[in-house]
Ligand SMILES: Nc1ncnc2c1ncn2[C@@H]1O[C@H](COP(=O)(O)OP(=O)(O)OP(=O)(O)O)[C@@H](O)[C@H]1O
């Protein structure tokens with residue numbers, strides 16, 4: 001039984017097989033390089049959006065802004081106790097003073113401590129999604145025991161960022177689709193050119209009783225090989241670029257950049273791209289050739 | 298009684314919007330017959346043969362081949378019919394990048410014959426047309442007469458039921474023409490129906506019992522009506538089947 005996409009050795013001898021002919025494999029290589037980069041950034045951004053929203057979206061920070069240090073301490077403890085007592089609060093932690101000092105140091109310098117400028121205390125709390133939905137009541141409960149409390153909702157200031165990241169990943173997906181169509185278009189052109197080059201041979205084969213499928217197999221095989229070669233070259237170049245880029249990002253050490261890393265499932269998707277490209281090229285070649293042949297008697 | 302392999306009825310062919318290249322062509326070909334198609338250049342010989350080897354559909358009229366209406370035949374059934382026909386094109390149409398051997402093997406490969414099973418028939422055919430020592434030569438390195446013999450070998454390798462040859466002696470010297478015609482006669486005696494277009498008058502006398510068809514400006518001359526309605530009594534066909 002012959003796999004319908006592959007020509008038999010006998011059929012292969014009906015046409016010359018100038019492999020890696022012309023610019024075709026290189027065009028495919030460039031397109032695959034761009035596709036893999038676009039897809040990688042899309043996947044990394046999607047992953048980042050998930051990390052950003054999933055990790056801290058339901059987190060709130062309670063600040064106790066009170067000039068009197070004793071009162072501040074008292075209200076802080078009261079607010080923490082109130083939070084801990086609520087249903088759906090999974091984690092309550094006071095942000096250590098050193099960390100707060102570190103956070104405000106760029107703005108006020110170390111002078112803040114020395115000169116006794118009052119620095120608010122902060123409490124981080126992770127809420128369940130249900131509780132996060134009723135943030136107003138949570139705020140009221142805290143305010144009842146700690147009037148100086150101010151509740152900051154992380155989701156609120158993360159929402160625009162997460163939205164931006166999400167639209168960027170959609171943009172990347174759009175790029176992948178655009179490049180895919182450009183790839184298909186160039187395969188159509190290449191298949192037509194190959195058909196024209198071999199037109200007289202095809203006519204003779206036709207008059208000998210060769211079927212459209214037989215002739216299409218000869219072309220799609222060649223184009224599939226070109227596409228596999230080009231796809232492999234483009235994929236490997238893109239992977240090298242991605243690995244180098246990953247090293248650079250690691251060196252920066254930023255948490256936000258770091259969250260844009262590629263999980264192994266994303267690598268799997270990237271690896272499938274050159275194979276999908278080869279299958280796409282093969283199918284496009286097949287349908288183009290059969291379409292042209294159908295116009296002959 | 299001789300059977301009919303091909304039949305034309307009031308066939309007309311028009312390329313584009315011009316005048317008809319073929320008009321009201323009617324004839325009937327007996328299985329196993331030998332037919333010459335003659336006529337001045339531009340009379341429409343090649344056009345008529347194209348209709349016969351299914352490279353063209355007529356603008357009007359009826360064409361039956363192998364007992365089937367081929368005018369309305371679905372496109373995907375054409376390959377099966379074409380494999381039963383051998384064609385020697387006026388311009389050979391050898392595949393330039395294939396060797397002599399591979400050119401002759403083409404029809405077998407198209408038909409899906411196993412590689413192991415096509416070597417000996419192709420070599421036999423090469424020997425028969427006297428090209429055994431040129432098996433690996435490309436068409437461009439062959440002389441005109443050698444190319445013509447490759448084209449003929451390719452047309453008959455798959456033992457077609459009907460062989461259609463368009464000016465098969467157009468480019469060769471009289472001696473080679475005689476040899477080729479001898480070859481055709483031998484094939485015909487093996488049972489192949491022959492249709493040979495030529496304007497070489499000398500060829501016509503070389504085959505006994507051959508029938509003549511003359512085209513003039515797209516019309517078939519048939520004063521006696523014998524082409525349209527061939528006599529059907531036993532003994533009139535070229536090789537009546539025993540017991541017919
Ligand atoms: N594909 C075509 N398109 C338009 N006109 C054509 C085509 N093929 C042939 N003709 C015209 O049809 C007429 C008959 O051509 P055809 O080739 O059948 O003649 P022929 O008898 O074979 O001539 P020759 O002896 O020179 O080979 C000519 O006038 C030719 O110009």
Ligand SMILES: [Mg+2]
Pocket residue numbers: 342343344387463
């Ligand atoms: Mg002609």
